[in-house]
Amino acid sequence: MRLAAATLALLLASACTTIPAAPPAAQGAAMVSPILTTPEARDTSTYAQPEVARVTHVALDLALDFQGKQVGGTAVLDILARPNAKTIVLDSDGLRIARITDEAGRELPFRVGAADDEKGAPLTIEIGQARRITIAYQANPQAGALQWLAPEQTAGGRHPFLLSQGQAILNRSWIPTQDSPGIRQTWEARITAPKPLDVVMSGISQGEPEDLGDRRAFRFKMDKPVPPYLIAIAAGDIDFRALGPRTGVWTEPAMLDRAAAELVDTEAMVTAAEALYGPYRWGRYDMIVLPPAFPYGGMENPVMTFLTPTFIAGDRSLTGLVAHELAHSWSGNLVTNSNWRDSWLNEGVTSYFEGRITEEIYGKERAEQEEALSFATVEDVLAEVGRDDPGTALHQPDGVESAGSEIVYDKGAAFLRTVEHIVGRQRFDAWLRSWFDRHAFQPATSQMLLEDMEQNLVRGDAALASRLKLREWIFEPGLPDNVVRPDPQAFAEVDAAVEAYKAGGTIPSGAWSGWTTAERQRFLKSVPDDRSAQQLAAVDTALGLSGTGNNEVLFLWLELAMQNRYEPAVPQVERFLSTVGRTKFVRPLFEALMGEGEWGQPIARRIYAGTRAGYHAVTQAAVDKVVNGEG
Template identity: 75%
Template structure:
């Protein structure tokens, strides 16, 4: 997923007991059951679950969507495995309205919801006795994971829309289960929705929709491979489908579908390239849905149904690294998942490396090297802001340390793997990474596990691990001195143009022919203090305010607002009114807020009109800015 990822706490040094498979009692049908790791570094304190005693292995949802009440309601039936003598299971619950908990035969079970603890929610304890399948009847209204959009918030402006965003721990607001990345579960679902809306989920659709005769239809889905609970996702709205290849395609609102299909038309080639690199795609189909602009992130790697922001649609496929990134998650993140959020780099860092390899295969070495250079610059910028010794700049984040952001989890993680590739050669490195995916397929992993695997299967010895700074890369803050540097020639022409502009205001003559990465590099390199006249000249010469590329448009608006450039305010208001991506929304409000008496009234006015249209994750990030009043 492309976003800045909050890192939740780990519990260090606590004991954890593994339940041998033969000691577990299971009444459910035979399904793939993933292990739960037992080491202290795999103990997830973002969940109330006690998987060493009893855990969920399968979830069956039967839910109705009510767009008027913004409510999802029905039942969740859970299959459970438990240690001998265990008579209670603990689930995660945040705001669910539970009406009953029963056995498969309908016998009521004793249950209780404990005290709530902020974002973590509350423990839902069920006395299961000998039961190994329980059904929870419940509803969720305005759940944080669910974004209900009114018709006017969609492209078609005729029908409502719904989408979910579960990562990191929001799915507990609409699904009663053990909401931890280390407790993987298979699942199935029956969802009813009013006509003419279609429903898609992060599972394979089963058959055709069933007309219920009451103005509603039922859709069925199944995921027969164990996934982390945050990867259970849903979307519903007026959407159509366009195929790309035999196993790939894209959903979108009718008004968006043509542009979405053009922008994603390289996807089948990307899947083939990814398979050549690191082995077979194991999920069956790879479809995508381009959501309305309120979606808070660039993309979300929900299995078989990647969720995408429309802000990546530039008309020239210049931002399709996003698609490559979400596809790469089918191996790193979905196939092999971080057991705890403090090891998120195993998900995002590995994926960012993989993304760049796909981009190189499809779009060539020049684009891949330029994107590496942009990512490296982001690392250096973050270290300059927070300090090279800041604990949050380590890849592994224990004890609740807050990560310094995406430049660490994504970019530093990718730089680590790129350094190993440079040191040992692509052929050897690729063989190691492929065996890592194969060995841990459909299982959770930790930093300690990848450290030991690297040492045994790539590096070869403790002495070599020390030489290559293996432990320092994973556990220490900052950037090790042996980091593989980006190609200095990647932006030679652009950096020369930036220097010329900084010296005497010379504007680049080749702007129209530059790649998006080159334009972003130039905009990021501009002097931060510009007069109104200088900004007007830039905008007039380069057409910045009319750019169809949202990454470039965002950089221009941010620069303009930081210089109190009044002509850019209406553009910023329109942009913030149509885009809900946190990556763009938060920095622009922050730029306004930093301008005190000039910017804060503008920020308050714009936010008053846009806040209700943002996802809870975006609202929360902006609310924190306004809290500093």
């Protein structure tokens, strides 16, 4: 979510228009009035007061201490502030601040406020006339954004590994800044690490590392303003392989061949995305395939997408994940939700864009099947929570919790597919491309998108506006009645096989080998959840579920097995949960076990006692609620 940043746009209040930021030389006298202060744009997850003073650039000089599991050094912050501003407020979560100084080296008074379990604590600094400050600090070894892996948790087994995950508000645990998606910042970094480890970040590498004896220094730069959650780092025994003129992959040597083979279509994806919605503006598009402890499928950090190895199936059947993270280079990185109540602007738009890339690279049939799976999840959520549940609206008002990622991702994508269907693909594509161009490197809100659609897509056509129901889609719960549903024939063969299985126990072993991943997922999701051990063993044997290399299919099988108390699958579940840290898989498997009462709960608690320390904080937080009976 992530060219020259000389004109960083500031979001104004009521009109949602923008003015250019003052050049660095004039920042000390610039008025910051008012930035991100409209009710729909204000971010309640930050302590920052950007209408008074805000960070425009961060320069990090940090050392990685693998033995102590710490990051420490200095952060130099450039500040844009009102002339009469006396303080700047940053976000902090467990940071140990040694001292803060101005440009002349004079110490600046500061105080750390009371900590909140979710937001951390405000760091208030008395800046006076200072517009560049240096913070000397250390991150806590338990910093939520950072995961320190022991050698045995890596593919190579010889060297430790570090990875970060900053979204949504975790980067305040290792970087002192204003950790809000609307307060975009440029940044640079110098990172030292022990040999022979390499370091990568979500910025452009500034040449070969500097030799410091037993350590090396790596330099990176991001000259485009990004939301702070997109500052990311990874370090370990990693190698690089080019995939195309501007694309490549980093990963551990033992995984490099498999990763490169799975990602062979990446350059073609970039080209397809550009043809749809304009130039790729970040220079390079590289990726790093991380150890399996990474909590998400992927993270769209600019110029260095982070990927889980669980997408590697050997047949490129799960590369929709790559299409999704690439699409974020426009929706999310280029134009970013100003706060997390509008996260559908990042994820829903990206999910739509992902489908378009998939269609270009892999064909319409695969795209339609994946869309049908996506839409089915929306209907499942609506059936569970009710169509009037306020959490099923795309925009989430204060105090309302989203009904889930199915709304943020999948309902958001369904909205855009509906608009495309009504106005026509050519007209829709022209509008979406212009949206990215008009708001490049700026934060956005649902209200801004609605107004932009009305002005630049509807253009005063009252009849079209009535057909589109834009406000209802964005601000109201449920699904409007104009929703374009997936082609009912997308899974005709699979659905027929499901009915045959339900009626007579016929297992589609012959057809299975020719089915796509989406078709296999459709079948497994449709298997009745009251199977006997004999029935489960027959399905496993006929379809080779336990031996599949496709983690999406394997997960569905293991979940089904646990929901039916299928003892033979327990050892495989334990192995899976001991080697995979992706929250999408881990939490539902623990939920399945905990839902099986006296049979499953002891198994869940025993496994979690041995696996929790290996999970990222994101996954730990999710599973803690399940195992402790809170989720």
